[in-house]
Amino acid sequence: MKSKYVMLASAMLISVATFAQKDQIKAAEKAFKGGNSQEAVTILQGAESVMANATDAEKAQFFFVQGNSLLDLANKKVDTDKNLSLAAKSFQDLIAVEKASEKLKYSTQAATSVAEIKYKLINNAIEDSKVDKHAESAKKLYDAYLLDKKDTINLYYAASTYVNAKEYTTAFKLYDELKNLNYSGKGVLYMAVNKMSGEENSYATAQERDRYVKIGTHEKPRTEVIPSKRGEIYKNMALILVEQGKTEEAKKSISDARKANPDDTSLTLTEANLYLETKDFDTYKKLIAEVLEKSPNDPDLVFNLGVLSYNAKNNADAEKYYLRAIQIKPDYVNAYLNLAILKLDADKKLFDEIQKLGNSEKDNKRYEVLKKQREVVFKDALPFLEKATELDPANKEVKSTLLSVYRALEMTDKAKELKAKM
Known part of the structure; x- marks a missing residue:
């Protein structure tokens, strides 16, 4: 009971x-x-x-x-x-x-x-x-990914932002997750300019974009190919491993990635960059030759070779690749811009020396020599800056740099004309 x-x-x-x-x-x-x-x-x-x-x-x-x-x-x-x-x-x-x-x-x-x-x-x-709160930003992006795991782009951005926050261990973990998902990020964006706002909108399909163009709300349709992000993912994983003293592991990781994705040239570039970082120039040159043999007329590929060379402080090769990219694609604005930057790099050393000069007769003579050398630098960069401005008139940074060059060369009329357009 x-x-x-x-x-x-x-x-x-x-x-x-x-x-x-x-x-x-x-x-x-x-x-x-x-x-x-x-x-x-x-x-x-x-x-x-x-x-x-x-x-x-x-x-x-x-x-x-x-x-x-x-x-x-x-x-x-x-x-x-x-x-x-x-x-x-x-x-x-x-x-x-x-x-x-x-x-x-x-x-x-x-x-x-x-x-x-x-x-x-x-x-x-x-x-x-x-506002440079990268760690907080990365966590929110990862939380957004956890809410919708189909939207893997947020996992990619979270990993990249953890790199900016210098939280490399967490970044590596997220990159490894992307690797296991076989994420590439490759795709196509269909763009058109909104007539009301003047801003460019992107659409998932050409049909959707063309519908807005047809009804008259949008104009200037264009298609933008989003390249594979595998190269960047493996590059950052490799750099983190190198930072941790695991160079051989980094090389193996990229080598395995290339075997799994033999047609992804971004991975070959990443491997080449790793050998460049570790000063194995013979292997680097071999890989670059392999890339060029596969796609000798790919302007983006040739341009990226220029970027690799520039980052390795090999300006002669960088200039060669940028000029080749322009030869393949005459309206390649970033190639013109990078050529201008490459040329203007020489001015920093000259400017720093001028800043240290005094008012003695010897210093004044040296100033005149340096001034002429700077003029040569500016004249070398000028045509590339002008072409970049012509191709991308909305780029304020390029215009500002061009204006500085006009003023340095005392091209007053050109400077006034450009200033009026800014």
């Missing part, structure tokens, strides 16, 4: 707890609807301990009210990062509960809220990066 009383007492306790948690969820919902989200969160915290015994419907309602309350607090800028993360977890728990029970009451609204949180995290991450 005694055991019956114990069982009855236990049943009564569960019943009382069930009523209590229902009342708490209702009270929290009322607080949320009344605009007091913090009170709603506090009420629900008191109910968490008994939610294990709740029905699936009650759990779903609990997570729904909790997620909405936390998201509302984040929108009101109350512990934004923390509450966005907690809200996302609540909505994900809700979706999991309803999927298991096959009773979908709140899941559609929850999925919409998860998407909202994802884009808030991405936008907040962009703002963090602008």
